[in-house]
C-alpha cells in the first residue's frame with residue numbers, strides 16, 4: 001500500500017500527442033488552475049501540484065521554505081511538470097503534474113508555477129506534522145451542475161472559500177464525486193478547476209469519481225484521471241479510481257462505486273480483485289480512524305441498483321475491517337445515517353454514513369428510515385475535527401451556519417507491529433530511521449514501533465538498534 005518516496009527532481013516535460021487535439025503550437029499563456037494533492041505516502045514531506053498550461057511550454061514549479069525565502073527565485077528548488085492531454089471531447093487542454101519530495105514536516109513553503117517565460121503568482125502551502133492526532137479536514141458532496149454552470153460553480157467556489165476561511169487550519173478537502181455534469185466536456189472541467197483553485201491551491205484536494213465523471217464509453221473516468229494527480233496504489237488496472245492515503249491518525253480509502261454500473265464490463269475475477277484490495281488496504285492500516293469515501297451511497301435513500309451492489313459486496317468488508325465513517329453522495333440530499341451494521345442500528349459496531357451535497361442540484365424525497373438526519377435543498381459542507389480518539393463531523397450551510405453534528409469515538413484496535421517499522425510498510429529502511437529520529441527529537445512517543453529495543457522507552461538507543469538492523473552500525 002505504501003510506496004517508497006523517490007528522492008530527487010522530476011526531469012523534462014513529457015509532451016504527449018493526442019489524436020484529434022488542437023495540434024498547433026498555442027500562444028504562450030500563464031499556468032492556471034493549480035490544484036494541490038498528495039500522490040506519495042507522506043503528507044509531511046511531499047507535495048504534488050497539478051496545473052493547466054499550453055502543450056508547447058516548458059512548465060515547472062519553483063518552491064522554497066518560507067523561513068529562508070529572501071526574494072527572487074535563485075534559491076528555489078525546481079521541478080518540471082509531466083504533461084497529459086485531457087481526454088475530453090473538445091478543446092483538449094493539458095494538465096501537468098509534479099511532486100516535491102524531501103520537504104520538511106510542519107513547514108510553510110511558497111511556490112509558483114512557471115509556464116514558458118510567464119511566472120505565476122506566489123502561493124503557499126504547509127506540510128503536515130510528522131504525526132498528527134489533532135486536526136481538521138473538509139468534505140464536499142456532489143457539485144454536479146443542474147442548470148447554469150457559471151452561476152452554480154461560482155456559488156460552489158464561494159462555499160469552499162467560506163469553509164476554508166472558517167476553518168483556516170483545515171489540512172485538506174475531500175470531494176465525493178459528481179464533480180461535473182459531463183466528464184467528457186472540457187468547459188465543465190475548466191470551470192470546476194477555476195472554482196476550486198482559490199482554496200485548493202493552498203490545501204490538497206482528494207476526490208473520488210462519481211457516475212458523471214465516468215460517462216465515457218467504457219465507463220472509465222478518463223478525464224478525471226488525467227486532471228487529478230492521485231496516489232496510484234489502487235488495484236491493478238484501476239489506478240486513481242481506487243486509492244488510499246493517510247493523514248496523521250486518519251486512513252482514507254477512496255473507491256469507485258461506478259464499477260458496479262456494469263459499463264466497464266468487469267468479470268467476477270475483476271470484482272474479486274477489487275474487493276480483495278479494499279479489504280487488504282483497510283485491514284492493514286493501523287490508523288486510529290478508518291474512513292471510506294465513495295459516490296453511490298451504501299444505504300441508499302432512494303432505490304439505486306449500484307448502491308444495492310455496494311451494500312451487498314462492500315459493506316461487509318467495511319464492517320469487518322473496522323471502518324468508522326463513510327462519506328458519500330449521489331442522491332442530492334444531506335443525509336446522516338444512524339450507526340449501521342448489517343442493515344440495523346448498532347451503536348457498538350455500526351458505521352456512520354454521511355451523504356453530502358455541495359452544489360445546487362437537489363432531490364426532494366428520501367427514505368429516512370435508517371437516517372438520523374436528512375436535510376433537503378441545502379448546499380452544505382462538512383468539517384471533520386479529529387482529536388485523538390474523538391472525532392466530530394459538523395455540517396454547515398453555504399454561508400457557514402451549523403446544520404448538524406455527530407460525535408464519534410474511535411474503535412478499540414489491537415495491532416501487531418514490527419519494531420522499527422515506523423511507516424508500517426513491512427520493511428525496515430532508512431525512511432524508518434529518519435522517522436524514528438524525528439520522533440525522538442520531537443519527543444513524539446505515539447508510535448509503538450519506535451520502541452525498537454523493547455525496553456519501554458523511546459530514545460536514542462532505539463535509533464542505534466535500528467541502525468544496526470539496517471547494517472549501518474555496531
Ligand SMILES: [Fe+2]
Nearest residue numbers: 178210211330
Ligand atoms: Fe451520482
